Amino acid sequence: MTSIRRDAVRVAVPASSANLGPGFDSMGLALAIYDELIAMATDDEGLLVEVVGEGEGVVPLDETNLVAHSMLEAFAWLDVPVPGFILRCTNTIPHGRGLGSSAAAIIGGIVLARAMVTDGRDRMTDSDVLQLALRQESHPDNLSAALYGGFTVAWLEPDGFADAVRMDPHVDVRPVVLVPPTVLATSKARALLPETVPFADAAANLSRSALLVHAMTVDPRRLMSATQDRLHQQTRATAYPESVLLMERLRDAGIPAVVSGAGPSVLAFPEPGAESVIAVSAGEGWAIQSVPIAAMGTREIPVPPLP
Numbered sequence: 115m116t117s118i119r120r121d122a123v124r125v126a127v128p129a130s131s132a133n134l135g136p137g138f139d140s141m142g143l144a145l146a147i148y149d150e151l152i153a154m155a156t157d158d159e160g161l162l163v164e165v166v167g168e169g170e171g172v173v174p175l176d177e178t179n180l181v182a183h184s185m186l187e188a189f190a191w192l193d194v195p196v197p198g199f200i201l202r203c204t205n206t207i208p209h210g211r212g213l214g215s216s217a218a219a220i221i222g223g224i225v226l227a228r229a230m231v232t233d234g235r236d237r238m239t240d241s242d243v244l245q246l247a248l249r250q251e252s253h254p255d256n257l258s259a260a261l262y263g264g265f266t267v268a269w270l271e272p273d274g275f276a277d278a279v280r281m282d283p284h285v286d287v288r289p290v291v292l293v294p295p296t297v298l299a300t301s302k303a304r305a306l307l308p309e310t311v312p313f314a315d316a317a318a319n320l321s322r323s324a325l326l327v328h329a330m331t332v333d334p335r336r337l338m339s340a341t342q343d344r345l346h347q348q349t350r351a352t353a354y355p356e357s358v359l360l361m362e363r364l365r366d367a368g369i370p371a372v373v374s375g376a377g378p379s380v381l382a383f384p385e386p387g388a389e390s391v392i393a394v395s396a397g398e399g400w401a402i403q404s405v406p407i408a409a410m411g412t413r414e415i416p417v418p419p420l421p
Contacts, residue, residue: 116233118197122154122417123229127222128408129207130214130259131289131381134330135341135372136322142259142266143330143381144408145213145289150204151181151222152417153230155197168205168215179203180216184223184250191246192231192238199230210297212375217256218412220247225261225412241277248276256375263411265330281327283407286334290392292360292380293401298353303376306350315344337370337383347373354378363395 129147133139149168156162163175163182173179177186181203189196207215224243228234238246240261247257254268258278268278322342329336351358354377361380364371369391371382380400384392396402 118155124152124417125226127218127412130256132255132375135343136319139253142255144259144263146406146408153201158198162200164202166204180219181223184220185227188224188227211379212377214256217260221260229414261411290382298378300376318344341370
């Protein structure tokens with residue numbers, strides 16, 4: 115019988131980098147930077163939201179909070195009465211930096227609500243999670259990486275159904291994330307995209323996207339060629355000129371680099387020992403972090419015991 119769990123439920127959801135150069139709106143990489151979400155049903159109606167870390171004091175603390183809204187969508191999909199609940203979000207994924215914070219909130223909220231329903235896992239598959247998430251974010255690249263982990267390729271069928279495949283990246287793929295202090299709304303970056311692109315540019319990106327799958331999973335030595343893009347990064351350069359300049363500096367130094375998602379963060383794939391080159395290329399103002407790939411996507415984790 116379907117019911118709401120009365121104990122606290124906790125999930126971890128990873129950051130993600132989309133596009134990876136040529137794989138626009140289709141490829142994603144899960145990164146081991148996590149938001150942790152914990153919720154518990156209460157006897158009182160309504161909800162209480164607390165946010166700690168990224169977004170603290172900025173994101174709403176009511177039902178319009180993206181995590182809370184996604185939970186409400188999931189309860190409705192599961193056709194269970196919406197309980198009163200307490201939600202605490204401990205966020206470490208930077209907001210507005212092209213690292214999938216919105217996708218993490220959406221996927222995390224849906225999976226959290228599913229876990230709060232006793233038979234939620236039996237009634238809502240991961241594929242169902244992806245379809246529900248797509249109602250709020252229209253492209254499945256970050257969503258798939260956040261949900262499944264690893265390296266993902268996602269697409270939409272003609273009827274709008276989202277699907278994805280997950281692959282294990284090669285052990286020598288070691289991402290470095292470079293995060294600027296500035297933020298950029300995805301909507302602003304997408305508004306700069308043209309309605310049509312030259313045939314030659316589309317063909318170039320097709321070949322590089324196919325090569326990227328091979329480079330990410332089999333032969334990382336091909337990443338320099340595989341991360342070349344002719345569709346979106348230069349087109350949106352006015353929105354993040356410093357990011358494009360840094361990306362070009364790194365590539366000129368022999369380090370594969372791309373703008374992460376809609377920017378303005380930059381994602382690099384250096385060989386060991388290139389730390390000093392990256393630091394010099396970035397200069398001041400950029401937070402530089404070597405980040406493991408998140409092999410697992412969003413998952414329920416144990417709730418820590420009370421002190």
